[in-house]
Amino acid sequence: MAKQPVLTPQADDFPRWYQDVVAKAEMADNGPVRGTMVIRPYGYSIWEQMQAEVDRRIKRAGAKNAYFPLFIPEQYLKREAEHVEGFSPELAVVTVAGGKELEEPVVVRPTSETVIGEFMAKWTQSYRDLPLLLNQWANVVRWELRPRVFLRTSEFLWQEGHTAHVDEADARAYAVRILHEVYESFMRDVLAIPVVVGRKTAKERFAGATNTMTTEAMMGDGKALQMGTSHELGQNFAKAFDIQYLDAEGTQQHAWTTSWGVSTRMVGGLIMCHGDDSGLRIPPVLAPVQVVVMAVRDDDAVIDRCRALADELTDAGVRVELDVRVETSMGRRATDWELKGVPVRLELGPRDLAENVVTLVRRIGGGKEPVSLDGIAATVGSALDAAQAALLAEATERRDSRTVDVTTIAEAAAAAATGWARIPWADLGVEGEAELAKESVTVRCLVMPDGSLPDGDAADGALAIVARSY
């Protein structure tokens, strides 16, 4: 019996496949207000895992969590000229509250550099108070005209780090540290997404930054997704909000600040990087459910053994779900778990039980084989490790094979139809960048030939990665 596809095949229509999988894996729904989303329990459990892993790394880098208000006085945004220009078109504004027209409208935060700058100024007196390393987990609002769930929503969840330092070198070092030790490490080792780490061009820079650094991932259709950014803000916000400190010589100095963030957009990136025509494929290190133990039949001995098996794996530190919905067909249940991308299924029936085996089904890499119930935790552990490595290898292979070196703008535009192009920045330049933009192809970032970060907008030998993007 030929299997009816549950999703639009990726090759037919990738955006439609994305919508299908978001809906059928019960990840999210569109909210009632245009551009907002409802993150359903399964989608949220993935976000919670992301939060836990990113939060651990942020704390290890020395930043402390805090919480700043959702509402920001409109005049705060106006204090930094580029910042207000960048964000004004996207703001949601509260004009009525407590039954009255407000004297000064307040904006719903699109990001918190301004309000956090105000408090950094209060909390910073001397160089001994620096570096001041803060982070918050929050919702932000940027009104979207072309929303797409997880990728581009009017409200999204994120963390935003904000730090203040005594000098430019310390600020830069910290922004780079976050980029590598928090973001790149998390994306590669947890999400199994081999991001390219680079510097944004002046055109693509965050509004108010002196330097924006980024992590860019290639999706299944060859497009790019900006997964997270880390900004040097120079003294722009320090001057606008008067973040000053007394240095060791007793002189007042303006601090140097940074900001950096990743958001629920990463959930969209995870789906589009690893998903296939059967649904999601969640890397085991991230997966809220790493293994599902399924009872094949409504048989007490089978169900009891499944429970014991689930307990054994839980005790071994595996995140397990037990599926004893024996009234539903195995085919339907297997399809559901494939859609949800659970890395390993263990299917147990009466015959397996008699032979002391269980059928291990791999979502990643494929394959279905009976394995002994003795030492099952180790067997499962190996399967999970292999799946994690396979996803990263597959994504790396795709990224590398679909990135081509070119030297002309026409070649770059052509390559961006199916993947990424790499072109010397000296051959592209600001004008070439503008030309590509007309065809919706953008410079995702600048990188040095050895993979390191260029130290300026026009670093000698820098390469531009150009692509279409989400």
Place this chain on the structure above:
Amino acid sequence: MAKQPVLTPQADDFPRWYQDVVAKAEMADNGPVRGTMVIRPYGYSIWEQMQAEVDRRIKRAGAKNAYFPLFIPEQYLKREAEHVEGFSPELAVVTVAGGKELEEPVVVRPTSETVIGEFMAKWTQSYRDLPLLLNQWANVVRWELRPRVFLRTSEFLWQEGHTAHVDEADARAYAVRILHEVYESFMRDVLAIPVVVGRKTAKERFAGATNTMTTEAMMGDGKALQMGTSHELGQNFAKAFDIQYLDAEGTQQHAWTTSWGVSTRMVGGLIMCHGDDSGLRIPPVLAPVQVVVMAVRDDDAVIDRCRALADELTDAGVRVELDVRVETSMGRRATDWELKGVPVRLELGPRDLAENVVTLVRRIGGGKEPVSLDGIAATVGSALDAAQAALLAEATERRDSRTVDVTTIAEAAAAAATGWARIPWADLGVEGEAELAKESVTVRCLVMPDGSLPDGDAADGALAIVARSY
């Protein structure tokens, strides 16, 4: 040398003491928009501990986390008459977004029964989909005219649980389960706050509920604070949002829903229940920092031993902070840790090191004694256990000794000047309740003489707990 008080003494001015301790323990600041707050890193670390403990209990009760939008169409709120009437005066309304006047204004969620109701209706087809047990951690906005940090803020952080059930009995059982297994247990066993669990009168009920149950705590000044509530919503929201299911007999039925929440207000309750004239006192089970290891002198051997001691305690599962700020006086450092309410200080100097001891200082219960460095983890563990028990005992003793039994309204009002009064509901009634309200005394809840929950607004023998409140 007489110690200069760092805080306004509680006996002089309790509200002023509260403001002082919030500021000096670096818990929070007022935000720039009226009624909002900035939760500083130390305050936020306490909230994170609360979240972790409550979240674990919620998950154990079977509810799953999800996330619903901040913005709710104005018309959603209007669908449930009491609900809109209750919340209208407190709403913040977005009328402009993306540079344009919105056709339909959207409200910033004051609570999410309405938008979650809309999605429960989509996700519920048959009785097999029920119970549907959801929770979200989010910020909400209720415009406050008389804001007070943590206790009453225009924006606050909370969890809101929302569930749908096949019948009234199941809904009630779950709302009661959350009240006891999540809230009461967390407050007693983690916060060391012996809450009274009761039923709200009709006057104090949540807007749209058929029954509101509450956990009420006595603060250090004898006033009451509502710490958390759990509501039966009957079929009010199910009818307004069409949450229907097909029952086992094939008939369409409306579901029965509940909602329940606790918020950052609990941080205020923690401060006011346990704080003293030296600052906060954080129960060890909750404390983000349970023990601070302090080097008394700038001496390499001392500092090395402090580091080793901190590592040893960390390995034993204790949450430790190392304080080697030897350039600052011990007095100032000790005062800081007292303000922050860290349960145990371990002070190590050269003489201690020579004698293989460390000075253990108890924030709770008091006392300062040399203890052997051998077996220090066990010694510290006992001190923390004793502190946890002592805080609960002290708060219980205060609650019980300052609650008096009365039979007249005049006596109840008089008792509420310094504590709580307990009066038979039959002697008070709706009219007595209205009378007390004129003197800012409210019925905090109704309880049965044996401490159980009354099963209706006029349960035979029910007692009313009346008090002034925050």
